[in-house]
Amino acid sequence: MxxxxxxxxxxxxxxxxxxxxxxxxxxxxxxxxxxxxxxxxxxxxxxxxxxxxxxxxxxxxxxxxxxxxxxxxxxxxxxxxxxxxxxxxxxxxxxxxxxAPRVPAAAAVASQPVADRRFAVRHLPDRAASRRRIAELVTVESVEHLSMNPEEVISSEALAVAAPMDIALLERRVRLQSLGRAPTDGDRLSRHATRLAQLGGMYREATRLPHKLMIFDRRIALVAVDPLDLDHGTWEFDDPTAVDSLVRLFLRHWTDATDPHRDGVRDIVLTPREKAVIALLAEGHTDDTAAQRLGMSRRSITYALRGLMDRIGVENRFQLGLALGAMYAATPPQNTFTEGDDR
Structure with a gap:
């Protein structure tokens, strides 16, 4: 760097x-x-x-x-x-x-004769059918809504569909618990999770989640056939035994997950001075020229970088550059910083 x-x-x-x-x-x-x-x-x-x-x-x-x-x-x-x-x-x-494995058990059950099935299941054939059914179930939901989302990136289009439904549930005082993955797309989902928390919803993050599912009042559960391609549709379960099994699966992952705003470890947030230092070094400045540009001492530059390396857990500046390179867009500072400016 x-x-x-x-x-x-x-x-x-x-x-x-x-x-x-x-x-x-x-x-x-x-x-x-x-x-x-x-x-x-x-x-x-x-x-x-x-x-x-x-x-x-x-x-x-x-x-x-x-x-x-x-x-x-x-x-x-x-x-x-x-x-x-x-x-x-x-x-x-x-x-x-x-x-994120598929749900082969549901497909096997659906292929059995109705008389041989241990619980009721039907296949919603595509994304559009799944969304229509979700809208129907959300409208009549009155007690609890559980959702598990294994995607690491939630599209703007999907969030635009889900957000109004979530807010409508909370406004009706429906208990809402949502499990997700830590986002990598500019934190669109994080902003939505913050809004849900303000309205009384609960959101946690897990490293891995096995399925994409929703459970409505512990009566009906929807499980995506392929969590990575919703165009394959969704399995709908309404048998109490099947739904209870999925509720227990959800709660097991919920217990192991963390609240990113409380127990979890937040993403590293750079101070304005750290951003300025990283931006200049990424442009090719030396410690001396970066210090002159920012009105700081060379020792302050060294301390700032050492602190960042300790926080991220890397051993040298090149590793620091790799770790930060994909997470932050450094831009040259517009103003200089004085020694005491760490805000």
């Missing part, structure tokens, strides 16, 4: 791999390969300041879900392969499909 270091070229937001069960080293190595293209094992280790063994372990973790691939034949001792990271959008799809 000082002068002479190559600039990052991250396009889409890089997923936080520890949320998907991978190590922090794997997260850094993937970000490096996405940013700078194919690299050898030794090149990655040298740039990140990690030992070769740690880098190889990280690459093995990334290779298992096919987030990275080796390019050509290993060189030298046979350990220095060249590695290529798959694009971010493909990585997100891969990770989601590993974490």
């Amino acid at each position: 000082t002068g002479g270091v190559r600039k990052l070229t991250i396009g889409k937001a890089v997923p936080l791999l520890p949320r998907w069960g991978l190590s922090a080293d794997a997260d850094l190595v993937y970000r490096y390969l996405v940013s700078f293209g194919p690299q050898t094992t030794t090149a990655v280790a040298a740039s990140l300041g990690l030992g070769l063994r740690r880098v190889r372990t990280a690459l093995e973790q990334l290779e298992e879900p096919s987030l990275v691939q080796s390019v050509g034949e290993p060189s030298g001792s046979g350990f220095d392969a060249t590695w290529h990271a798959i694009p971010v959008n493909k990585a997100v799809t891969t990770l989601r499909r590993r974490a």
Whole structure:
């Protein structure tokens, strides 16, 4: 992050791999390969300041879900392969499909003769039919609404449909509990969750969620056939035994989840001074020229970066740049900052 270091070229937001069960080293190595293209094992280790063994372990973790691939034949001792990271959008799809299985049991039940079914189930064939049914059920709901949303990114269109329904439920004093994933899309869902909390709704976040489902007054449950493609439709259950099983599934994940505004760990928020320092160093300034530009001492620049590295849990400035690069859009400061300005 000082002068002479190559600039990052991250396009889409890089997923936080520890949320998907991978190590922090794997997260850094993937970000490096996405940013700078194919690299050898030794090149990655040298740039990140990690030992070769740690880098190889990280690459093995990334290779298992096919987030990275080796390019050509290993060189030298046979350990220095060249590695290529798959694009971010493909990585997100891969990770989601590993974490969000389909609901094969419901399909098997639906294919049985009616007399052989243990509980009632019907298939709503597509997204439009599912939304119509949700609107019907929300209208008559009177006690409790439970929802589980495994998506890491909620589209504006989907949120525009869901938000008015959620608010209408809360205004009717229906108890609302919503489970979601930590968002990576500019926190649209977080803003909605804050609004729900103001109206008395409850929202928690979990690292992984198995299904996309809604439960209405513990009488009817809707479960997406494929959580990643709602065009495949939804299964509707109304048998008390089936619905109770889904309620218990929801409550089990609810208990393990955290409130991002209370018990959970919030995303790192940079102070104006930290943003200014990061922006200038990302442009190629040295500590000295950044300090002159901001009217600060060189020691203050060092302390600001050291504090950020400790908060994020990285070991050097290059790792810090990778960790922050996909999360913040740094812009050059418009005003200078004095030594005491940390607001």
